[in-house]
Amino acid sequence: MFEARTGENNTTYLSGRLDASQVPAAAAVLEKITTSAVIDFADLEYISSAGIGELLAVLKRLSDLGLSLKLVNLSKHIRDVFGYAGLDKVFVIE
Amino acid sequence: MAHHKQFPRNIAVLDQVFEFVNRYLSDQGISGEAAYSVDLAVEEIFTNLVKYNRGGNDIDIELECENAVLTVKLRDHDVDRFDITEVAAVDTTLPLSERKPGGLGLHMVRQAMDEIEYSYIDRTSTITMRKHLEK
Numbered sequence: 713m714f715e716a717r718t719g720e721n722n723t724t725y726l727s728g729r730l731d732a733s734q735v736p737a738a739a740a741v742l743e744k745i746t747t748s749a750v751i752d753f754a755d756l757e758y759i760s761s762a763g764i765g766e767l768l769a770v771l772k773r774l775s776d777l778g779l780s781l782k783l784v785n786l787s788k789h790i791r792d793v794f795g796y797a798g799l800d801k802v803f804v805i806e
Numbered sequence: 807m808a809h810h811k812q813f814p815r816n817i818a819v820l821d822q823v824f825e826f827v828n829r830y831l832s833d834q835g836i837s838g839e840a841a842y843s844v845d846l847a848v849e850e851i852f853t854n855l856v857k858y859n860r861g862g863n864d865i866d867i868e869l870e871c872e873n874a875v876l877t878v879k880l881r882d883h884d885v886d887r888f889d890i891t892e893v894a895a896v897d898t899t900l901p902l903s904e905r906k907p908g909g910l911g912l913h914m915v916r917q918a919m920d921e922i923e924y925s926y927i928d929r930t931s932t933i934t935m936r937k938h939l940e941k
Contacts, residue, residue, distance in 0.1 A: 761911035798898025
């Protein structure tokens with residue numbers, strides 16, 4: 713089960729498991745982000761390269777517009793996965 | 807004893823794949839970082855086989871835990887040779903503007919698992935991965 717929703721303060725909340733089969737559901741929400749934004753991982757249990765690729769596309773799109781993207785509340789395992797790809801230095805992670 | 811099951815070549819069955827893998831991991835008392843790594847490795851290799859191999863056969867997934875080593879095998883029958891261990895490493899030092907998502911999954915598998923091997927016999931590709939479990 714995966715869910716993405718955008719709430720107040722330009723924050724998008726991800727929850728559940730974001731595997732390759734759930735990328736279209738994530739993209740439908742993430743593609744609507746048009747301002748500097750925060751993505752909250754507090755309820756996200758799992759992410760693979762497919763989901764990270766989607767987040768990378770959002771980061772590139774916002775950066776090209778001079779906007780920022782911040783990832784918050786990552787679990788240790790998810791933070792490790794970003795580290796595997798060297799993306800802990802590409803994304804702003806708090 | 808090895809635990810195996812066949813899955814249709816379709817990303818839509820990933821939830822069934824995870825259910826199969828996680829039931830075995832749970833039975834073996836494997837959780838935390840090791841369980842995440844195995845989920846990640848199975849998903850990345852399974853989706854890679856779905857995307858790049860054109861065979862019409864199901865994909866076999868086999869799990870076995872022995873002497874604190876978890877072995878995962880994915881077998882793809884009647885396909886052309888494609889050795890994923892020969893795929894070039896991703897340069898993880900590149901800035902955002904030069905980053906591309908391709909190859910990221912295999913790179914993450916190499917980091918998450920301790921060993922990865924490829925064999926190609928009688929038109930069957932077998933990817934074998936091992937995770938050494940903390941005692």
